[in-house]
Amino acid sequence: MDSWGSLIAGVYAASLFLLAAFGVHRYLLLALYIKHRRNNSRQEWNDDFTPPVTIQLPIYNEKYVVERLLESVALIRYPAGKMEIQVLDDSTDETAQRLEEIVERLQGKGHDIKYIHRSDRQGYKAGALQAGLETASGELVAVFDADFTPDPSFLEDVVPQFQNEDVGMVQTRWSHINRNHSLLTRIQSILLDGHFIIEHSARSRSGRFFNFNGTAGIWRKEAIQSAGGWQADTLTEDLDLSYRAQLKGWKFIYLEDVTSPAELPVEMNAYKSQQHRWAKGSIQTALKLLPTIWRSPLPFKVKAEATVHLSNNIAYAIMVVPAFLMLPMLMLHASNEVFRVFFIYSLVWFASTISVVVFYLSAEWRATGQIRRHLAMLPCLMSLGIGMSLNNARAVFEALARKHTPFLRTPKYAVVESGSGWKRKSYRGRFSVLSLLEVALALYFMVSVVYAFYWHLYLAVPILLLFLFGFSYVGGLSIFQRA
Numbered sequence: 001m002d003s004w005g006s007l008i009a010g011v012y013a014a015s016l017f018l019l020a021a022f023g024v025h026r027y028l029l030l031a032l033y034i035k036h037r038r039n040n041s042r043q044e045w046n047d048d049f050t051p052p053v054t055i056q057l058p059i060y061n062e063k064y065v066v067e068r069l070l071e072s073v074a075l076i077r078y079p080a081g082k083m084e085i086q087v088l089d090d091s092t093d094e095t096a097q098r099l100e101e102i103v104e105r106l107q108g109k110g111h112d113i114k115y116i117h118r119s120d121r122q123g124y125k126a127g128a129l130q131a132g133l134e135t136a137s138g139e140l141v142a143v144f145d146a147d148f149t150p151d152p153s154f155l156e157d158v159v160p161q162f163q164n165e166d167v168g169m170v171q172t173r174w175s176h177i178n179r180n181h182s183l184l185t186r187i188q189s190i191l192l193d194g195h196f197i198i199e200h201s202a203r204s205r206s207g208r209f210f211n212f213n214g215t216a217g218i219w220r221k222e223a224i225q226s227a228g229g230w231q232a233d234t235l236t237e238d239l240d241l242s243y244r245a246q247l248k249g250w251k252f253i254y255l256e257d258v259t260s261p262a263e264l265p266v267e268m269n270a271y272k273s274q275q276h277r278w279a280k281g282s283i284q285t286a287l288k289l290l291p292t293i294w295r296s297p298l299p300f301k302v303k304a305e306a307t308v309h310l311s312n313n314i315a316y317a318i319m320v321v322p323a324f325l326m327l328p329m330l331m332l333h334a335s336n337e338v339f340r341v342f343f344i345y346s347l348v349w350f351a352s353t354i355s356v357v358v359f360y361l362s363a364e365w366r367a368t369g370q371i372r373r374h375l376a377m378l379p380c381l382m383s384l385g386i387g388m389s390l391n392n393a394r395a396v397f398e399a400l401a402r403k404h405t406p407f408l409r410t411p412k413y414a415v416v417e418s419g420s421g422w423k424r425k426s427y428r429g430r431f432s433v434l435s436l437l438e439v440a441l442a443l444y445f446m447v448s449v450v451y452a453f454y455w456h457l458y459l460a461v462p463i464l465l466l467f468l469f470g471f472s473y474v475g476g477l478s479i480f481q482r483a
Contacts, residue, residue, distance in 0.1 A: 008328050015321035022315045023352035025308055026359050029202045033362075036205035042255065043160035050079045051162065053155060053218070054138030058088045058128045060121070062146035063095040064414040065263065070102050072149040074111055077156055084137050085113040088128040090121045123232035124407035125214075130230040138221065145215040147263040147412040149177065157258045158218050168223030168250025169242065171200065172216045175259040178416045184271065184477075185264045187384050190377055192264075194363040197256060204254035208305040209246050214238035216260035223250045234288060235407055236281025243289050243306070247296060263412050268477040269431050272391045274410040279313040279392040283399035286310035316392035323389060323441060323467060327448045330457060356382055383466050387474030390434055390441070431482045438475025442468055 055073055059066060073085055085106075089099050096117060103115040116132060123130065133141065140162060144150055151157075154172075161170045173196045179189040203210035212219070214237075224230065227245040234240045246252060265271040286307075293306050322329075357378055364374045398405060408430060445468035452460045 005332050008325055009332060012322055012325045012329050015318050015325075018318050019315060019322075019352055022312060023355040025312075026355040029199055030355075030359055030362060032202035032206045032208075033198045036202065039205040040257075042257065043163060045156050045160055046163065049160065049163050050082050051139040051159070052082050052084070052137055053078060053140045053142060053159065054084045054086055054132075054136035054221075055142045055144065056086045056088055056129055056132050056136070057144055057146070058090075058125050058132075059095065059099065059146050060090045060125075060409050061093050061095050062091070062409075062412060063093065063098055065146050065412045066095060066099055067102055068149060068414060069144065069146050070099075070106065070113075073144065074106050074109075074113075075152045076150060076154050077152050078159075081112075083112065083155070085111065086132045086136060087113065087115045088132045089115065089117045090124075090128055091117075123230070125409075126230040126232040126237035129237075133221065133224065133229065136221065140218050141221050141224065142218045143215055144260075145262070147410075148215055149261045150216070151260070154258075154260065155218075158255065161253050161255070162218070162220060164251070166249075166251045167253055168220050168245050168248075169212050170218050170253045170255060171210075171212055172255050172258040172260045173197070173200075174213070174216060175261045176264050177261045178263050178266065181264070181266055181415060183380060184268065184384075185266060186377060187381050188264045188271070190360050190364060190374065190381055191384075193367040194360045197363040197366050198359060200254045201256050203305065203309070204252060207299075208302055209243060209309070210252060210254060211239045211242035211309075212252075216262070220250070223248075226250075232407075234281045234284035235277045235405070236285055239282060239310075240285045240288065243285065243293070243310075247289075247292065247298075263414070263416065265410050266413065266415050267411070267481055268474065269481060270410050272388065272432070272474070272478065273408050273430050275388055275392055276395040277408060277410075279316065280395035280399045280405070282310055282313050283396050287399065313392055313396055316389045317396045319386065319389040320393045323386070326464065326467065327444065327451065330448060330451055330455070330460060333457060333460075353382070379466065379469075383470035383473060385470070386467050387438065387470030387472075389470075390438055391432070391474070394434065431478065435475045435478035435482075438471045439479065442472040442475060445471065 055076070057069060057073065059069075062069075070085075070087070076083070087099055087103055089096055091099070100115055103113050106113050114135075116135075118128060118131065121127065129143065140159065142155070142158075158170050158172060161167055174192055176185070176189045176192070178185050180186060200210050202208075223245050224241065227241055227248050227250070229241075230237055231240060242252070265274060290307060290310060293303055296303075298306075360378065360381060361371050361374060365371050368374075445464055449461060449464045449468060452458070452464055
């Protein structure tokens with residue numbers, strides 16, 4: 001093997017070892033979940049503890065779902081005179097007029113609901129929440145995004161946790177009202193179940209930091225204020241505030257058994273925009289807060305987990321390396337490196353692939369009580385993660401380069417049933433020319449599959465097919481749905 005071949009092989013192997021490390025971390029979270037699975041801090045309703053609550057509804061151009069949201073929130077049970085609703089509207093389309101009409105109707109029914117409209121969107125969602133906080137009457141502040149439909153028992157289930165004065169935030173689990181709409185929503189539901197059931201439970205119950213997810217949770221107003229309030233210098237204001245509040249000593253609680261229904265994105269470009277925002281925001285938060293975290297007197301286990309949690313989207317940037325180097329590696333292995341191929345792919349298989357299977361099947365068993373019907377989705381799940389690597393790697397590099405991009409909300413269409421149409425509705429996720437590169441990579445992996453078969457490198461074919469399907473699905477659907 002010449003020097004160039006050695007360099008390619010070294011870079012390729014290093015990237016796979018780093019990806020395997022993220023797979024090992026997934027095993028660790030699953031072990032923590034199992035170890036602490038019986039820890040439950042659920043508190044029952046207490047008639048003597050009914051602090052005033054403000055429910056904030058940040059909205060921007062969501063005409064299809066706002067009525068569903070407000071009608072759901074109006075049904076939430078809580079003692080009379082103790083619940084205030086703030087509609088924090090930054091809309092620039094007909095959503096604003098529709099909201100005013102809905103608010104007026106609910107006010108006529110006796111609800112304490114206020115309509116607050118901003119025309120400049122300064123600070124985006126963080127700015128809207130902070131502006132509402134200045135006039136909020138509640139000691140506790142609940143937040144729901146426009147695509148949520150909270151249950152009437154939400155406050156009864158969550159408010160009792162705040163009887164402990166050290167509790168600063170309580171997060172509930174998201175459930176998915178359009179889980180079965182399409183392949184994309186089914187994959188998203190499994191990914192989110194893994195996050196909410198395994199990751200959140202493992203971190204919160206083992207004493208690590210975890211985060212408010214921007215919606216379907218309640219804050220103690222004092223916790224927000226003591227941590228410096230909502231800030232707009234990252235794209236994940238929820239993650240940022242969560243870590244600042246926990247650094248101040250506030251206790252966070254996660255209620256796995258309390259679910260808050262929500263609508264998943266049904267359009268690929270909208271999903272990519274959402275994932276770009278989350279990936280970039282997490283790296284921005286890491287750059288902002290990790291120095292403070294490591295200077296703090298927190299236990300090492302908390303610091304280490306916080307580091308992995310805030311920086312884990314770097315895995316997408318690492319994944320791009322084997323994607324581009326796959327064919328050169330096949331050419332090297334076709335000559336004289338068959339044993340090394342077997343060793344490296346075995347490492348990735350056991351550390352990464354098997355960890356995905358165990359991790360997400362455990363989450364789906366807890367979420368749905370079933371495993372068999374989810375097995376066929378796992379290759380699709382892995383392929384989607386691969387296909388999203390360019391999109392999310394760009395987000396990581398933008399964050400590291402301190403490149404500013406605006407907060408882009410994820411459009412929703414009130415699409416729930418399988419086969420429900422959305423293409424004739426307003427709003428679209430932003431299309432990126434990166435989709436063309438994703439399609440080009442799909443063609444690249446088609447060539448790689450043919451090459452692997454020609455040289456009898458059958459061990460590589462399953463992985464190549466995951467890459468082929470991933471980039472074909474993400475890039476192709478992005479282009480198709482743009483039309």
